[in-house]
Amino acid sequence: MAALDLIEAPSEMSADYLKELKHTLVVSGDTELISAPAYYLAAQRAPSINAFMTGIAIIQDELAHAHIAYHILEELGEDQEKLIFSRDPKSFRYPYAFDVPLESWTELIVANAFYDQAGFCLLGDIHEHCSYGPWKRGLNKVMLEENFHLRNGRNWMKKMSQAGGETKAELQRAVDWMFPLTVEWFGLPDELKMHSKQLDYKLKGKTNDQLRQWWLSLVVPYCEEHGVKVPAHQEGEQYVLDYPFPCTFDAEARRWDFKDPCTWDDVLARWRARGPRNAEMVAMFQEEFHTFRKAHAHN
Amino acid sequence: MTHAYNRVQGAAREYGVFARKLRAEPLRQVGTVVAPDDDLAAAYARATYDEERWIEMAIVARDQLVTLWAPGEETSEA
Numbered sequence: 525m526a527a528l529d530l531i532e533a534p535s536e537m538s539a540d541y542l543k544e545l546k547h548t549l550v551v552s553g554d555t556e557l558i559s560a561p562a563y564y565l566a567a568q569r570a571p572s573i574n575a576f577m578t579g580i581a582i583i584q585d586e587l588a589h590a591h592i593a594y595h596i597l598e599e600l601g602e603d604q605e606k607l608i609f610s611r612d613p614k615s616f617r618y619p620y621a622f623d624v625p626l627e628s629w630t631e632l633i634v635a636n637a638f639y640d641q642a643g644f645c646l647l648g649d650i651h652e653h654c655s656y657g658p659w660k661r662g663l664n665k666v667m668l669e670e671n672f673h674l675r676n677g678r679n680w681m682k683k684m685s686q687a688g689g690e691t692k693a694e695l696q697r698a699v700d701w702m703f704p705l706t707v708e709w710f711g712l713p714d715e716l717k718m719h720s721k722q723l724d725y726k727l728k729g730k731t732n733d734q735l736r737q738w739w740l741s742l743v744v745p746y747c748e749e750h751g752v753k754v755p756a757h758q759e760g761e762q763y764v765l766d767y768p769f770p771c772t773f774d775a776e777a778r779r780w781d782f783k784d785p786c787t788w789d790d791v792l793a794r795w796r797a798r799g800p801r802n803a804e805m806v807a808m809f810q811e812e813f814h815t816f817r818k819a820h821a822h823n
Numbered sequence: 824m825t826h827a828y829n830r831v832q833g834a835a836r837e838y839g840v841f842a843r844k845l846r847a848e849p850l851r852q853v854g855t856v857v858a859p860d861d862d863l864a865a866a867y868a869r870a871t872y873d874e875e876r877w878i879e880m881a882i883v884a885r886d887q888l889v890t891l892w893a894p895g896e897e898t899s900e901a
Contacts, residue, residue: 533895588871595855599826604857657894662854665874816831 530657534600544721545656546600547617548728550607552650553593555618555643557608559586561805562622566632578676579632585669592662599658609813613806614798621705623799624775630684634698636677638706638743644670645739646710646728653729678746685750696752701778703743703754708770710736712788737763755782775799828857837885838864842877850879 531537537545560583567579598604621639626632647670651663684695711717714733722728730738740756740763747754755766768785773794828835838861840854853872858864861882868882 531895533893536895584870585874591856591871592854595857598828598857603829605829605831661852665854665872668874813831820831 530660531655532657540721541725542600544725544727545659546597546602548650548722549593549597549600549659551617552647553590553597553607554616555622556586556590556593557809558616558618558622558805559583559639560590561808562626562801563632563635564808565801565805566626566628566635569627569629569632571629575629579629582636582673582676585673589666589669592666593659596656596658596662605813609810611806613803614796616802616806619709620795620799621702621709622805623802624701624705624778625801628694628698630694631698631702633677633680633684634695634702636673637681637746638677638699638702639709640670640673640677641743642706642709642739644674645735645742649728649730649735649738653726655726681747681752682750685752692751699747699752699754701780703756704767704769704771704780705773706739706743707736707756707765708791710739713769716788830857830859832859835859836864838868838882839885839888840868840872840880840882842872842875842880844875844877846878850881855885856882 531541534542563579563583563586567576567583570576570579594602594604594607597607619639619642626635644667647663647666651660651667654660654663681695684691711732714731717732720728720731723731744754744756744758744763756763757766758764767780767782770786770788770791772781772784772786772790773779774781775794826837828837835857836859837855837857839852840856841850842853843850854868856864856867856871858867861884864882864884868880872880
C-alpha cells in the first residue's frame with residue numbers, strides 16, 4: 525500500500541484492510557441512518573412549519589449520507605437490504621447517544637449543535653485522511669450538509685439563550701445531559717485503546733482523544749459565548765472536563781451522576797445493552813420493508 | 824465491474840450521477856444511485872445529490888459505461 529496513493533478497488537486491499545474499512549463504513553452508515561428516526565421523532569415538536577421543514581431537510585440529508593456509506597459497502601460485497609432491514613436492532617453500530625430519546629425541538633437543535641458537530645469532526649477527519657478513494661470523494665457532499673445541520677443547531681441555541689427565562693432554562697436542561705453524552709461519543713481514551721487499525725490503514729487520521737479535544741474546542745467556546753454552562757474548561761491548549769470521566773448515567777431519567785465515577789467496562793456494558801429507543805427506532809424503518817415484502821411475495 | 828443489485832421491488836441497476844455548478848467547470852461524478860429504471864434513478868439522483876445548485880446533472884447506467892482502464896484492474900498496468 526503506497527503511502528500517498530488512494531485505494532480504489534478491492535483488488536488493491538488486503539483482507540484485513542477490507543475488514544476494517546467495512547467496519548468503519550457500517551458505523552458511519554448506521555449512525556447516519558439512525559439519526560433519521562431519532563430526529564424525526566423530535567422534529568414533530570417543531571415550533572413552526574419552517575422549523576419543521578428544516579428538520580425534515582436535515583433528515584433527508586442524513587438518509588442520503590447513510591446511502592453513501594451503505595452503497596460503498598454494497599460495492600464491497602455486502603447486501604444493503606440485509607444490512608438495513610434484516611439486522612437485529614442491537615447489532616447496529618451507532619453511538620449510544622441516539623438511543624436516548626430526543627423529546628423536544630430544543631433537544632433536537634442541541635443534537636444538531638452537539639451530535640452533528642461530533643459527526644462533522646469524525647467525518648471531517650475521514651474526509652481529510654481516508655485512504656479509500658470512493659469514500660473520500662463521497663464525503664464531499666456529507667461535509668457540506670453537516671455544516672448546515674450544525675448551523676441550524678448553533679443559530680437556535682443562540683436564539684434560545686438570548687430569549688432568557690424558561691426558554692434558556694430548557695436549553696440548559698438539554699445541554700446538561702447531552703453534553704457528557706457527546707463527550708463519550710468519541711470512545712475509549714487513548715491510554716486504554718492501545719492500537720487502532722483504522723489509524724494504521726489511514727481510514728482516519730486522529731485518535732479518539734484528539735477528536736474529542738477538537739469537538740470540545742468548537743463546542744465549549746460557543747456555549748460560553750452564549751451563556752450556556754458546560755462542565756468543561758480550557759487549560760492551556762487542552763480542554764479539561766469538570767467531572768469524572770466516565771461516570772454513571774441513568775438513561776431513563778436522562779441524568780448524569782457526577783458523584784459516581786464508573787469504569788469504561790461499565791460504559792461498554794451500557795453501550796452493548798443499547799438504550800431505551802433502540803428497538804423502536806430500528807422498527808420504524810424495518811417494519812414497512814417486511815410488510816411490503818410479504819404483500820409482494822412473488823418478487 | 825458491474826454488480827447485480829436486488830431491491831425489494833426487484834432487480835435494479837447502478838447509475839453514476841454527474842453534475843457541475845459552473846459553466847466553466849467540467850461535469851464530474853458526484854455520486855451513484857441504484858434504481859429499477861431510469862425515471863426512478865433520475866428522481867433518486869435529484870433528491871439525494873441536492874447539496875449544490877447544479878447547472879447541469881446527468882445520470883448514466885453503469886453498465887453502459889465502456890471502461891478502457893481503471894485503477895486496481897489488470898488493464899491499469901498500461
